[in-house]
Amino acid sequence: MTSPAASAPTFADLTTMGVGGPAARMVSPATEQDLVDQTLIVWASGDEWLLLGGGSNTIVADEGFDGTVIRVLTRGVDVVSASSPASPSPSDHPDRLVLRVQAGEPWDELVAYTVAQGWSGIEALSGIPGSTGASPVQNIGAYGQELGNSLAAIDFLDYDSGERRRMEAGELELGYRTSALKQGLRGLVIAVELNLHDTQSEASVLGGALSRPVSYPQLATALGVQLGDRVPLAQLRGAVLALRAGKGMVLDPNDADTRSAGSFFTNPIVSLAFSRTLPDAVPRWPLGEQELPDRVIPLDEYAGVGPIPGERSVPLVKLSAAWLIEHSGISRGFRLPGSRAAISSKHTLALTNTGGATADEIAQLARLVEARVQSEFGVILQPEPVLVGLDA
Ligand SMILES: Cc1cc2nc3c(=O)[nH]c(=O)nc-3n(C[C@H](O)[C@H](O)[C@H](O)COP(=O)(O)OP(=O)(O)OC[C@H]3O[C@@H](n4cnc5c(N)ncnc54)[C@H](O)[C@@H]3O)c2cc1C
Known part of the structure; x- marks a missing residue:
């Protein structure tokens, strides 16, 4: 096992969002057998562990991760x-x-x-x-x-x-x-x-x-x-x-809008009954049976028509998170005063690191977006990336 790296790698370097503190330990297996062997060794050690591929859907806190990162480098x-x-x-x-x-x-x-x-x-x-x-x-x-x-x-x-x-x-x-x-x-x-x-x-x-x-x-x-x-x-x-x-949705070192985790929020899935309480202009699509998620946001509690905890008989619709954000008063390029985290200038769903942002700044912006959308529409946005040590 490659144990404590001489200079600890940071998640700012390991993730596309470019934020986050150091990884206490990291292994980087590059063959299938080594990946299995090293993973089993890390698991047996009792250490905290985190699998990492390209880091394009992971955002880690500024404090970093006090465990072992298993960075998967196998090819074939x-x-x-x-x-x-x-x-x-x-x-x-x-x-x-x-x-x-x-x-x-x-x-x-x-x-x-x-x-x-x-x-x-x-x-x-x-x-x-x-x-x-x-x-x-x-x-x-x-x-x-x-x-x-x-x-x-x-x-x-x-x-x-x-x-x-x-x-x-x-x-x-x-x-x-x-x-x-x-x-x-x-x-x-x-x-x-x-x-x-x-x-x-x-x-x-x-x-x-x-x-x-x-x-x-x-x-x-x-x-x-x-x-x-x-x-x-x-x-x-x-x-x-x-x-x-x-839309800034391909990685491009020359485009700061791509310093992101892609879409930061998933499109909310709500009951048909709740969706009828929203303005007609909110874009929405019926959710096919095969698309049903396990996690259904029980928004009917807000609409006062009873909970919908994953009942397959309840017709569900998917709402446009981008539309909800834009119509809650947050536009492309928005950022809090003094913050280096911003809404992408091309796509309201992406939160970006404009250069030198901290994970806290990203999380703060995410919480603001969630609060605005919830107070305007009663819809709770769910972050799409995997957040490690962060509350967003
Ligand atoms: C600019 C941009 C555009 C994007 N566009 C899209 C899009 O259109 N559609 C979309 O769905 N996503 C999109 N994403 C999100 C992201 O690219 C995908 O989720 C991608 O699959 C993440 O891969 P990764 O290797 O970077 O994952 P990481 O961020 O490294 O890991 C993500 C999660 O997977 C786990 N993981 C990683 N490897 C393994 C493994 N081998 N075994 C088990 N768990 C593992 C990690 O522990 C973590 O929980 C976009 C991201 C960016 C930055």
Whole structure:
């Protein structure tokens, strides 16, 4: 184990938000076996521990973390010949391709690779920072795709039992920006298995490898196609990257707006009954059965029509957090006097470090946004990133 680093690494260096104090200890395994071995050693030591991939969804307090950071640096992508047991047989889906990806593989490099190979399934998830191992934690999603659409299984090291096991996607309780891993299942994602489509066979007929059907209106508009159309994979990736860059949602050292954790708040999910008490202008979308999260915000308490603790029979709707923030009087670029934390100048949902901000400054801004939205609309925003030692 690489024990106490000579000069302790700080979370300001290890995370995309660029805030946070030192990590007391850190190990950085770069092979699958070393990752498993070192993780088991850290767990056996009784020390506090924290898994870290790209640090793009983690914000740590200025005091730092008095435990061991396990920084996952494993790399590798393998084509698995057999289809996943959870999936229909390959003969039902002759274009099915199963990839096994090491946890430390940078997510966007993986997407770029699959697009270049003509494999569809995760192309709309282009430009999301971070590691593949963290992708199931909050079931990453964007532009009409979610990891859950393609995830077959994970190779998992369970903290409670110390055992290594395969967990099918169906066991992971994937929902909108959530999973069992985010809701209390503790352990290490060693590798991720993805079901993709090898579009090469149709490419010769259609003149290029095509994406999955476009299902996000803004993306369809950018591409000049109809919802449900398929476009060349590289074209879809290019359009997503351009849309994301316009919102400061791709990492770019030349764009201070990208010094963030992406969207800081999830879109609130409320009951249909509660949503009817909100102004008509609030953008809202019915939540499909498959999208139901485990954690439902019991906002009906505020509306006085009774609690809705995760009842699947209660129709739910997703609200636009960005709209709620903007209409509670907080605009792009907003910052408190003297603070170096600001709302992104491109996207109200992102909190950014304009340079030299502290974690406290980020948390203070987050609390202000939450208080404004709650007092204006009675909606409680939930932070999306994993907060360590911080109250936001
Ligand atoms: C500019 C920007 C844009 C973003 N856009 C999006 C977006 O469009 N959609 C979206 O869903 N997210 C988005 N995000 C959030 C983030 O990129 C994703 O959540 C990503 O999956 C985090 O990966 P990471 O490796 O950086 O995670 P980290 O921040 O390192 O870790 C996040 C959590 O996962 C845990 N973890 C990390 N690795 C493992 C592992 N191997 N096993 C078990 N647990 C692990 C950590 O302990 C922590 O709890 C964005 C972030 C930024 C900065």
